[in-house]
Structures are given as structure tokens and as C-alpha cells.
Amino acid sequence: MTAGLAERWATFWDAPEAEPARLGLTRLLFFGALALDTGQQLVHAGRYGAGRFNVSHLPPGLDALLPAPTAPGLLLLTLTASMLCLRLALGARATIALPALAACLSATVLWSQLDSYQHHYLMVLVTVALSGAALLTPEARRDGEIAPWGFKLLRAQIAVMYAWAAVAKLDERWISGVTLNAQLNVEWARALISRLSDTLGVAPLSVVAAGAVAVLVVEALFALAWLTPRLWPLLWPLGVAFHLSVEALDLKIGQFSLLMITLYTLVMPAALARGLGRLAPPVEPTTGPWAWRLGAAAVVGALGLALPFSTDLLLVGLWVVLTLLITGPSPTAAARAVLSAALVVGLSHSGELARDYYRFIGGDARVRGELPAAVAAYTEVVRLDPGYFSGRVRLCQLLTAVDRAQDALPHCEEALRLMPGQPDALAAEAAARAALR
Amino acid sequence: MRARDLFIAAFLLSQLLLPLRWYALRDPGDPYDERFAWRMFSPERMVRCSAQAQLNGAPLELGRRFHSAWLTLVERGRMDVVHAVVDRICLTEPGGDLRMRLSCLEIDGERVTLIEPTTNLCAETP
Numbered sequence: 001m002t003a004g005l006a007e008r009w010a011t012f013w014d015a016p017e018a019e020p021a022r023l024g025l026t027r028l029l030f031f032g033a034l035a036l037d038t039g040q041q042l043v044h045a046g047r048y049g050a051g052r053f054n055v056s057h058l059p060p061g062l063d064a065l066l067p068a069p070t071a072p073g074l075l076l077l078t079l080t081a082s083m084l085c086l087r088l089a090l091g092a093r094a095t096i097a098l099p100a101l102a103a104c105l106s107a108t109v110l111w112s113q114l115d116s117y118q119h120h121y122l123m124v125l126v127t128v129a130l131s132g133a134a135l136l137t138p139e140a141r142r143d144g145e146i147a148p149w150g151f152k153l154l155r156a157q158i159a160v161m162y163a164w165a166a167v168a169k170l171d172e173r174w175i176s177g178v179t180l181n182a183q184l185n186v187e188w189a190r191a192l193i194s195r196l197s198d199t200l201g202v203a204p205l206s207v208v209a210a211g212a213v214a215v216l217v218v219e220a221l222f223a224l225a226w227l228t229p230r231l232w233p234l235l236w237p238l239g240v241a242f243h244l245s246v247e248a249l250d251l252k253i254g255q256f257s258l259l260m261i262t263l264y265t266l267v268m269p270a271a272l273a274r275g276l277g278r279l280a281p282p283v284e285p286t287t288g289p290w291a292w293r294l295g296a297a298a299v300v301g302a303l304g305l306a307l308p309f310s311t312d313l314l315l316v317g318l319w320v321v322l323t324l325l326i327t328g329p330s331p332t333a334a335a336r337a338v339l340s341a342a343l344v345v346g347l348s349h350s351g352e353l354a355r356d357y358y359r360f361i362g363g364d365a366r367v368r369g370e371l372p373a374a375v376a377a378y379t380e381v382v383r384l385d386p387g388y389f390s391g392r393v394r395l396c397q398l399l400t401a402v403d404r405a406q407d408a409l410p411h412c413e414e415a416l417r418l419m420p421g422q423p424d425a426l427a428a429e430a431a432a433r434a435a436l437r
Numbered sequence: 438m439r440a441r442d443l444f445i446a447a448f449l450l451s452q453l454l455l456p457l458r459w460y461a462l463r464d465p466g467d468p469y470d471e472r473f474a475w476r477m478f479s480p481e482r483m484v485r486c487s488a489q490a491q492l493n494g495a496p497l498e499l500g501r502r503f504h505s506a507w508l509t510l511v512e513r514g515r516m517d518v519v520h521a522v523v524d525r526i527c528l529t530e531p532g533g534d535l536r537m538r539l540s541c542l543e544i545d546g547e548r549v550t551l552i553e554p555t556t557n558l559c560a561e562t563p
Binding site: 009010013044047050051053055057060113114116118121125128129132136137149153156157160161164165167168169171173174178179180182183251253256364367368369 | 439440441442444445448449452453456460472473474475476477478479480483500501502503504505506507510515517518521522525544545
């Protein structure tokens with residue numbers, strides 16, 4: 001009996017993937033989406049270590065053993081994770097890249113309860129599971145691949161997640177529709193509920209309750225379907241539609257929906273997966289001239305220096321070492337390494353991301369009375385965005401408050417040049433001049 | 438048993454058992470901590486708590502001491518964070534008298550008070 005079970009266990013996990021194209025496609029889409037999600041966390045890195053206060057996800061006894069997180073530390077981990085996600089999406093060898101990514105994500109998530117997003121916890125689990133599949137199978141380790149059993153483990157994990165999600169909804173407050181009703185805020189959903197309520201002649205809450213019960217049933221069926229390959233042709237469109245509807249309803253769940261939709265490639269119809277799977281870059285080669293690796297590492301290091309943050313050389317050094325370790329020795333691999341780093345650097349420079357990272361640090365430090373830290377942060381704000389009126393005014397006020405009115409005045413003058421006669425800027429300038437007298 | 442099989446078994450077992458903590462081992466004094474339990478969109482997620490603190494008889498504005506992101510977790514009734522906030526205040530105010538009321542409004546309208554301002558929390562802090 002035990003021998004039979006052991007044999008079935010081994011047969012299940014050892015069996016090759018029925019449609020290998022799915023795995024390459026999942027890798028491309030999932031890590032691409034994860035790079036985007038990770039990049040969006042950059043702006044929140046400034047929260048970490050504020051006031052040297054932290055509560056980790058570890059049990060209280062172990063919490064004390066951890067060093068307090070810092071904003072630059074989180075920045076380093078997040079930027080590196082983003083770069084590694086892109087490298088894995090573009091075919092980097094998984095043997096080192098994937099465990100390194102799992103380590104970065106685990107540290108950023110488990111280090112502080114500031115990150116309590118369930119999808120970030122799921123991403124830690126996904127990368128840990130796939131790391132196991134990259135490290136614990138000799139052939140995968142040799143080829144830099146992720147062994148197919150890792151993706152089977154993901155399917156099991158997703159099934160378990162849906163099962164628990166359904167269990168959580170076996171609650172009178174969910175089944176009655178009260179909980180879902182409180183979370184539905186988009187206008188079109190409200191209008192639809194109202195129309196259905198009128199048509200059916202029932203209370204609007206009854207319509208929501210029917211929807212809530214449907215969600216419970218669907219999640220329970222999804223748990224079963226993820227473990228039943230025969231159901232995958234049905235599961236894929238239903239699952240994608242389910243997560244798209246969560247997104248359309250604006251249910252405040254971050255990028256959970258996007259990441260889940262990319263994971264649904266694991267149950268995508270075989271013909272579609274075969275067609276789209278051609279887009280997935282193959283895993284980079286293991287042998288070739290080292291010059292490509294060295295060249296890529298040098299360019300990636302230079303790109304690291306071009307990040308908009310006041311990052312230290314530790315990040316640049318980490319990127320260089322990782323590039324040397326995970327890049328295949330070929331011109332294509334070198335180009336992909338450079339492209340990944342360039343995308344992360346480009347994303348960091350885009351919009352107001354870097355400026356807001358410092359603005360949030362400065363704003364928090366100011367509220368808590370840590371004025372030198374606020375001055376340092378707002379100095380970075382105006383360095384990154386010299387034409388940012390509010391940043392100029394705030395820096396002027398802060399410098400005046402720390403008895404540096406002489407340094408404050410140019411910022412007020414610049415603010416008034418940007419918005420002549422603006423009352424806040426005029427008041428800040430007057431305060432600075434008064435402090436000089 | 439191979440390392441791979443141990444890894445898979447441990448991974449799946451942890452995922453089957455970890456959410457059980459919320460259902461079977463939940464601390465009644467910490468009813469809203471749903472971490473690692475896959476309880477997306479739950480009633481507990483919708484709870485709204487408010488914390489009023491007094492230090493040595495004067496109102497204490499927590500926002501002047503802690504990042505707003507931590508106060509958001511206090512407003513969700515996350516007691517790990519509340520206890521750490523209390524510990525930090527007591528550490529920086531030796532001999533202080535810290536009183537707090539933490540009350541939470543649940544989705545069905547029930548109000549639950551998790552901390553009453555009847556005792557000096559710093560006297561309880563080691």
C-alpha cells in the first residue's frame with residue numbers, strides 16, 4: 001500500500017509536462033507582471049525604518065533578532081527583485097536568478113508587516129516553490145531550467161489557496177451579502193444591482209447575496225479544477241474572467257488579479273499555449289566566451305549608477321555580480337541583461353516615482369519632527385524635480401526651521417518664480433527673511 | 438525520501454496547515470489578524486478601529502510618533518502592531534502613564550473594544 005502510494009507520488013511529480021509550451025509562456029508573462037508589481041512598490045520603500053520602528057511577520061520572539069529595515073535597504077531589494085524578474089522573463093538561467101529573487105521578495109515581504117498584501121505573500125510562495133524546482137533536480141540545475149514539477153506544485157498551491165478562500169466565505173456575513181456589499185463601490189456595479197433588483201422584485205442586498213454565494217461556489221470549484229486537467233479548458237476562460245471582474249469591480253486587491261491571470265497560463269488550452277509559447281525566449285546557453293558576460297556586467301553596473309536614487313555602491317556591486325552569475329555567455333543574453341537593467345532604471349526615472357519616494361520620506365519625517373531627515377529628503381526632491389513648486393516651498397520652510405534661512409531663501413525665490421505671488425511661498429519667504437534679521 | 442519530495446511535502450503541508458491557525462488557534466484578543474490565511478475580502482478586512490491614547494493625562498497624537506502606514510494597521514485592529522506601538526511609547530517615556538482605548542466597528546455594526554483605558558499600559562510593559 002505504502003509502496004503503491006510512493007510510486008504514484010513519484011510518477012505524478014516525475015511525469016513530464018503535457019504541454020511544455022505552457023511553462024515558457026507562464027515564465028514570460030508571470031515574471032513580466034511581477035516586475036511591474038515589484039517596480040510599483042519602489043515608492044513605498046520610504047516607509048521602512050521610519051522612526052526606527054518595525055514589526056515583522058515573524059513571531060514576536062524572533063522579531064527582535066532582525067535588524068530594523070531601512071528605506072535604502074528596501075530600495076536595494078526592490079530594484080534588484082525587479083531586475084531579476086525581467087531577467088527571468090527574458091530567459092536568464094534560473095539556478096541562481098530564481099533563488100536570488102525569492103530571497104529578495106521574502107526579505108521585503110517578511111521583514112515588515114507594512115507589506116501585508118496577500119498577493120505579495122503568494123509571490124513569495126511561487127518563487128520559493130519554483131526555486132526548489134530549479135535547485136533540487138540535477139537536470140534542471142545543469143540546464144538553468146525550472147523542473148516541470150515546480151509548476152505542478154504551483155497548481156497545487158493555487159488550488160489550496162482557492163480552497164481556503166472558499167472556506168473563509170462560509171461565514172454568515174459573507175453569505176448574506178453584507179461584506180461584499182460594503183466593498184462594491186463602482187457605479188456600474190451599483191446600477192446593475194439596482195436594475196436586477198427591480199427586475200426580480202427583490203431587495204438589492206439579495207442580489208449581492210446571490211453574487212456572494214456564487215463567488216464562494218466558484219472558488220470551491222476552481223480549487224477542484226486546478227487539480228483536474230480535464231477541467232482546464234473550462235477553468236482557463238472562467239478563471240481569467242473571474243479575476244478580470246475582480247479588477248473591474250475595483251475591489252482593492254492590488255495587482256493580485258493581474259498576477260493570477262498570468263498564472264492561469266498554467267491551465268491555458270494546449271493549442272493556444274503552443275501558439276503563444278513561441279513568444280517565450282529560450283533559456284540562455286551555459287557555454288560561450290566570458291567576454292559577453294563581462295561586457296554585460298560592466299554596462300549593467302554603469303546603468304545602476306544612473307538610477308535616480310542616492311543609492312550606494314552596494315546595489316551596483318550586487319547587480320554586477322548577479323549579472324555575471326546569471327547571464328548566459330552569448331550576445332543575445334548580454335543584450336537581455338542590459339535591456340532588463342535599462343528598463344528598471346528607465347522605470348525609476350519615469351513619472352514622479354523617485355521624487356515621490358523622497359517626498360513621502362520627507363513628509364513623514366517632518367510630521368514626526370525629524371527635521372534634519374526631512375531636509376535631506378526634500379533636498380533630494382528638488383534635485384530630482386527642480387521645477388516642483390511644493391517641494392521648493394517645503395524645503396524653504398524646513399531649512400528655515402533648522403536655522404538655515406540663508407540656504408532656504410533661494411528655494412522660496414525659485415518657488416515664487418514658478419508661481420509668482422503664491423501665498424504659501426510668500427509666507428515661507430517672509431519667514432526665512434525674518435529669521436535672517 | 439529525496440530532497441525534492443521532502444520539499445514538496447513540507448511546502449504543501451505548510452500551506453494546508455498555516456491558514457488553520459486563524460480558525461483553530463486564533464487569539465480572542467487579536468481577532469483581525471488574517472495574515473497567511475487566504476481570507477481575501479473577508480468581513481474582518483472591513484473592520485475599522487480607532488485608537489485614542491493619553492500619555493500622563495494628556496492626549497497623545499500617534500501620528501506625531503509613527504508613520505501613517507503603521508497607524509493604518511492600528512486602524513485595522515492588528516494587535517501585533519498595537520502592542521509594538523505601546524511598547525515603543527513606554528520605552529521612550531520611562532515611568533509614563535499610557536492609557537488607550539482601541540475600539541473597532543465591525544461590518545455588521547457591532548462595536549468591539551479591544552483595549553480599555555482603565556490600566557496604565559506601560560505598567561504592563563516589561
